[in-house]
Amino acid sequence: MISVEHLSKTYGSTSAITDVTFDVEPGEILGFLGPNGAGKTTTMRILAGYLPATSGTARIAGFDVHDNSLLVRQRIGYLPETPPLYPEMTVEGFLYFVARIKGVSAGDRATKITAAIERCNLQEKRHVIIRKLSKGYRQRVGIAQAIVHDPPAIILDEPTVGLDPRQIIEVRNLIKSLAGSHTIIISTHILPEVSMTCSRVAIINGGKVVATDTPDNLMNQLTKGSGYEIEIEGEAALAKQVLQNVAGVNFVESISAVGMHSHTSLKENQAYLRVISQPGTEPGKDIAAALIGTGFGLLEMRRVNATLEDVFLQLTTEEKILETETEIAEAKEGEAA
Template sequence: MIEVEHLSKIYGSTPAIHDVTFRVEPGEILGFLGPNGAGKTTTMRILTGYLPATSGTARLAGFDVHESSMEVRQRIGYLPETPPLYPEMTVESFLYFVARIKGVERSDRRNRVNIALERCNIADKRKVLIHKLSKGYRQRVGIAQAIVHDPPVIILDEPTVGLDPRQIIDVRNLIKSLAGEHTIILSTHILPEVSMTCSRVAIINRGRIVATNSPENLVAQLGGGSGYELEVDRDVIEVKNLLQVLPGVRFVEAVAENYLPPNRHLIRVVSEPGTEPGRDIVAVLVGAGVGLYEMRRNRVSLENVFLELTTTEKTLESDPSEPRSQADSPVLADTQANVSEPHAGEGAQS
């Protein structure tokens, strides 16, 4: 449904995004993650036809974004970070206006507006002027305008900004309910939201895609940091010798902690990816008469993966179904320093 290949955007001599390649399958929710300034908004503006690319291609619902811009816009619902609202209009009249300019048939407009109002839980605000709404309700109206014409592709840039916890849950459930019928790209800084909502994740850092996969697979790829923390009353060297030989144990190390009582030590056991040596650890320690006061499981989270990939130059192996970027090729990687020429008539846009 969405295919992005070798997409780049250059502002003067500064690359905003470089060789971005990913795809989103029909009915899928893709979480698009990255720190501020990483290139998320630039990518989404290109996909929605708001901004031309310098090089590369993007296709939505079978149409090229550059060559068939109007066809793409008819098939896309877009919520930018700041909702595009007319504050002097009522909620209902604004949604009718959006439905009309999005090409919804007159006979179907009332139905589409009512569905959007109900799905976003703002039906009781239909006659209220938008400027009188709270920030949270304005955000909901922004989501409603993105879905009022029932587009096959929906792109949401920080859709839960300004919402309270209850509203965040409602919006999360709304987005999940749209999956299957719609293909969705969701940009957010709330990582637990991605884990609970998205079937796949693309992480962008410094304008480049550094990982694309399911949240579970991304965590598994950094699963070498998973393991256990043990509080024991035996000599550290002795405990290390007992545990280091166990299947599934990668390494054992002591952790300095001043709060522990005398003669107690904190031990960290790091396990091999995909292994669960917890039962063997307990059995060996108990069998050797080691006093085990506490045992905690440490798991790598999506937040760990995000921090690892956006604070270093590390790139994880992407989902095998993803198209290879030019940067994956040692022959083509060196050519990336030479920026491709812009599309005819575009130049460097800001």
């Protein structure tokens, strides 16, 4: 349904995105995940036809976004980060206006508007002026305008930003209800949105796509899901030195008491550690033996699974490190010259 190949966008000497490539299958929800400034909005605007790419291609429903812009726009619903609303209009009046400019036939408008209002749970706000709506309801109106013409593809840029927890849940459930009958891309930097809404994820960092897969596959491939959280008696720094020498241990970090138990607090001479093991290893017994053998009191040890946050941090941190090393090398070359 959506195919992006080697898409790049530059502003003068600044590269916003570089060689972005991914596909979205019909009926799928893809989470386009990345930190602020990673290139998410630039990519969404290119797909929506609001911004031309410098190079590369993007096709939606078989049509090239650049060569067949009008045909593509007829087949997409687009919600930018700030919903494009007219605050002086009523919800129903605004949707009639949008349906007309999106080419919905006069005979179908009433039916499609009612369907969009019902899907977005706006029945009670149908005749309310938009400026009087809460932010959560305005976001629903924004989604309603994106789906009022029943497009096969929907592009949502940060659809839950600025909403309270209850509104986030409502919008999340609305988006999930659209899956199957629509192909959806959600651009976000909020990890729970991806893990709770999307069937697949593309992670972008520094303008480049660094991974594309299901959340579960990414977690298995990158971290193998293996790790331990440990509560000990003793000094954390010394325990970390001991554990780093255990075969199969990838890295060790200190965590707060809240990281292990929300109802506990850190006691004197106690430490909480997270140990991530290397792929294909099970160092649990060796970890316990190393701690006890060097005099630490092992109070608790439990296995934990990697999260999408772990994957995200691993990918984006590695990219930042690579960029930093490149910058250092370039600076040294400049000094030598």
